[in-house]
Amino acid sequence: MELVAQDLTCERGGRIVFRNVALSLKPGQLMQLSGPNGSGKSSLLRLIAGLNEAQTGSLTLKGGSEDLSIGQQAHYVAHQEPVKSALSVEENLAFWRDFLGGGDVDDALAAFDLSRLATYPAGLLSAGQKRRLALSRIVLVPRVLWLLDEPTVGLDTSSLERFVKVMEKQLDDGGMIIAATHVPLGREPDLRLELGGAP
Amino acid sequence: MQFLANPTRFLKIANAALPTVWAITIVLFAIGLYGALVTAPADYQQGETVRIMYVHVPAAWMALFVYTVMALASALALIFRHPLADVAAKTAAPIGAVFCFLSLATGSLWGKPMWGAWWVWDARLTSMFVLMLLYIGYMAIWAAIEEPHKAAMVARVVALVGFINIPIVKFSVDWWNSLHQPASVFRMGGPTIAGPMLWPLLVMGLAYTFLFLALHLTAMRAEIAARKIRQIQIAEIGDR
Amino acid sequence: MKLILALIKRDLTLSLRQGGGIGTALGFFLSVVVLLPIGIGPDQALLARIAPGALWIALLLSVLLSADRIFQQDYEDGSLDIMTMGPVPFEMVALAKAVAHWLSTSLPLAIAAPLLGFLVNLEPSAILPLALAMMLGSIALSLLAAIGAAVTVGLRRGGLLVSILVLPLYVPVLIFGLSASQPGAAPGLTTASLLILGAIALVSLVVSPLASAAALRSYLK
Numbered sequence: 001m002e003l004v005a006q007d008l009t010c011e012r013g014g015r016i017v018f019r020n021v022a023l024s025l026k027p028g029q030l031m032q033l034s035g036p037n038g039s040g041k042s043s044l045l046r047l048i049a050g051l052n053e054a055q056t057g058s059l060t061l062k063g064g065s066e067d068l069s070i071g072q073q074a075h076y077v078a079h080q081e082p083v084k085s086a087l088s089v090e091e092n093l094a095f096w097r098d099f100l101g102g103g104d105v106d107d108a109l110a111a112f113d114l115s116r117l118a119t120y121p122a123g124l125l126s127a128g129q130k131r132r133l134a135l136s137r138i139v140l141v142p143r144v145l146w147l148l149d150e151p152t153v154g155l156d157t158s159s160l161e162r163f164v165k166v167m168e169k170q171l172d173d174g175g176m177i178i179a180a181t182h183v184p185l186g187r188e189p190d191l192r193l194e195l196g197g198a199p
Numbered sequence: 200m201q202f203l204a205n206p207t208r209f210l211k212i213a214n215a216a217l218p219t220v221w222a223i224t225i226v227l228f229a230i231g232l233y234g235a236l237v238t239a240p241a242d243y244q245q246g247e248t249v250r251i252m253y254v255h256v257p258a259a260w261m262a263l264f265v266y267t268v269m270a271l272a273s274a275l276a277l278i279f280r281h282p283l284a285d286v287a288a289k290t291a292a293p294i295g296a297v298f299c300f301l302s303l304a305t306g307s308l309w310g311k312p313m314w315g316a317w318w319v320w321d322a323r324l325t326s327m328f329v330l331m332l333l334y335i336g337y338m339a340i341w342a343a344i345e346e347p348h349k350a351a352m353v354a355r356v357v358a359l360v361g362f363i364n365i366p367i368v369k370f371s372v373d374w375w376n377s378l379h380q381p382a383s384v385f386r387m388g389g390p391t392i393a394g395p396m397l398w399p400l401l402v403m404g405l406a407y408t409f410l411f412l413a414l415h416l417t418a419m420r421a422e423i424a425a426r427k428i429r430q431i432q433i434a435e436i437g438d439r
Numbered sequence: 440m441k442l443i444l445a446l447i448k449r450d451l452t453l454s455l456r457q458g459g460g461i462g463t464a465l466g467f468f469l470s471v472v473v474l475l476p477i478g479i480g481p482d483q484a485l486l487a488r489i490a491p492g493a494l495w496i497a498l499l500l501s502v503l504l505s506a507d508r509i510f511q512q513d514y515e516d517g518s519l520d521i522m523t524m525g526p527v528p529f530e531m532v533a534l535a536k537a538v539a540h541w542l543s544t545s546l547p548l549a550i551a552a553p554l555l556g557f558l559v560n561l562e563p564s565a566i567l568p569l570a571l572a573m574m575l576g577s578i579a580l581s582l583l584a585a586i587g588a589a590v591t592v593g594l595r596r597g598g599l600l601v602s603i604l605v606l607p608l609y610v611p612v613l614i615f616g617l618s619a620s621q622p623g624a625a626p627g628l629t630t631a632s633l634l635i636l637g638a639i640a641l642v643s644l645v646v647s648p649l650a651s652a653a654a655l656r657s658y659l660k
Binding site (some may be wrong): 202307316318319320321325328329331332335336338342343345372376377394 | 441443457460463465466470473476477481483557558559560
Binding site (some may be wrong): 051052053059068074075078079080081082083086087095096098099100101110137190 | 441442446449452453457493512513515517518520521522523524525526527536551659660
């Protein structure tokens with residue numbers, strides 16, 4: 001399996017965000033996306049997730065499923081947390097389990113140390129806890145490709161360690177991760193992609 | 200008022216007072232209902248139907264009274280920032296809404312034999328209907344805003360604006376109604392109410408007031424408990 | 440199918456637990472109803488004549504103005520992003536959310552409205568046909584409102600715009616809904632109107648998910 005992108009150009013609001021981006025990612029590899037604000041890190045992630053369209057270029061997941069789009073084989077964690085404050089922590093995850101198909105809620109909660117908070121309304125969670133709840137979705141449902149946009153924002157040291165463990169498990173299982181971030185992820189990336197160098 | 204602002208002290212007093220308040224409520228209802236249903240005479244025009252009055256009129260009084268309590272509590276909350284005043288206003292609303300609904304429903308039941316229709320846009324009914332909407336709006340605000348402090352601040356404004364509006368609505372509805380039909384359509388039980396009919400009405404009014412007091416204290420107690428639970432939950436979540 | 444049911448269930452739970460669900464819609468409905476006699480005068484005979492139309496218009500407005508809840512929150516917190524990446528087509532997501540809106544708001548309103556008809560002196564014989572027509576018509580109302588909600592989801596002040604976009608679509612529902620709920624009408628006319636209402640609902644069932652999903656996708660980009 002291999003994620004290959006060639007010659008990607010992205011335009012938003014009449015402005016070219018990046019052009020001619022190429023990348024290749026193999027199972028077990030972590031890629032770190034970096035670059036100044038506005039260099040198109042988020043745009044590239046959304047583009048791979050299928051939430052955005054490229055003006056030119058091609059994007060393929062070689063060896064992936066024929067029937068599913070790349071987005072349907074990937075997890076995307078954005079800045080906002082898709083967490084419903086009127087539902088309990090558990091109910092939030094249970095919905096995503098039902099909707100995305102499969103997975104064990106208790107394991108996912110345990111992975112980010114949320115088990116104790118399972119029955120509390122998600123509206124009471126602190127920012128960091130919401131972040132962990134949003135991240136636990138990627139553990140809940142196994143998917144080969146993770147697209148993470150600033151995943152470590154708001155995480156404390158112990159949560160960061162858990163996050164690193166979760167990433168290592170995904171890589172050991174043959175998964176792929178692309179993470180956009182300014183700060184160290186807690187694990188050395190296998191590949192780096194610098195956006196916004198020279199337009 | 201300052202004395203009651205402490206929730207712990209309030210709870211102590213409320214707990215001590217509640218059994219007595221309930222007892223008084225029950226006694227008053229027993230006397231009032233006996234007077235209303237047994238000793239009071241049937242009306243020479245309306246017959247036995249007039250007995251609805253003993254349920255209807257106090258309910259209408261209470262609907263107005265409770266809104267006044269709500270507005271007063273909101274004003275206190277606005278001026279002195281007592282969290283307990285917000286609790287008082289919030290918990291009064293559903294009770295007042297039920298009284299308001301009761302007065303509308305019984306009025307409608309009364310209206311069927313009187314006017315031959317379940318509902319007539321009589322001035323009084325229209326005003327009460329608008330009051331009902333004000334209650335619904337106030338409760339909707341509490342329900343719509345998740346954060347209790349923010350909800351309280353908005354709800355205060357809503358309650359006070361509504362309170363200022365009530366006399367204006369009442370005045371304009373009366374004017375609107377007299378424009379359309381002569382004012383003599385309906386006058387409750389004639390211009391004067393005879394003694395045997397009056398005293399049960401007054402006792403019922405008192406009984407309703409005590410019922411409100413009992414329900415309100417209970418509801419406030421529950422609301423304080425709910426807030427405590429929320430606080431405990433937040434505290435527990437805070438230390439992970 | 441199970442995934443869709445999970446989504447409908449979640450939306451229903453949310454609308455029950457959060458404020459501003461059916462209670463607010465019902466309050467809005469009553470507010471519109473009270474304005475009517477004030478506007479035209481409390482003449483019982485006149486009110487009786489316009490009662491079905493008045494109730495229909497109040498229903499249209501209540502459904503329309505409650506519709507912004509269908510997609511707004513999920514758009515803002517990124518849930519819609521994730522939903523496009525689920526195993527079900529996004530059109531089904533849009534449909535499920537419209538169905539949840541119908542179940543939580545439009546259907547209860549359609550049941551309550553004829554019962555509240557006594558406020559505008561609705562003839563008792565008109566209650567049943569009106570209830571039937573409204574329940575059938577409310578399907579289309581929710582589905583069409585979902586399109587409006589999707590088209591304006593990313594706009595800060597979508598409220599008025601939604602009305603302009605959706606109310607014209609409501610015209611056929613109003614026309615045939617009214618003709619189905621006329622108490623004195625020939626039985627053939629009532630049946631025919633109900634059938635047409637059903638047809639409108641079916642057409643909306645096809646168009647609404649396609650249109651809503653397309654509109655939402657373009658906002659997500």
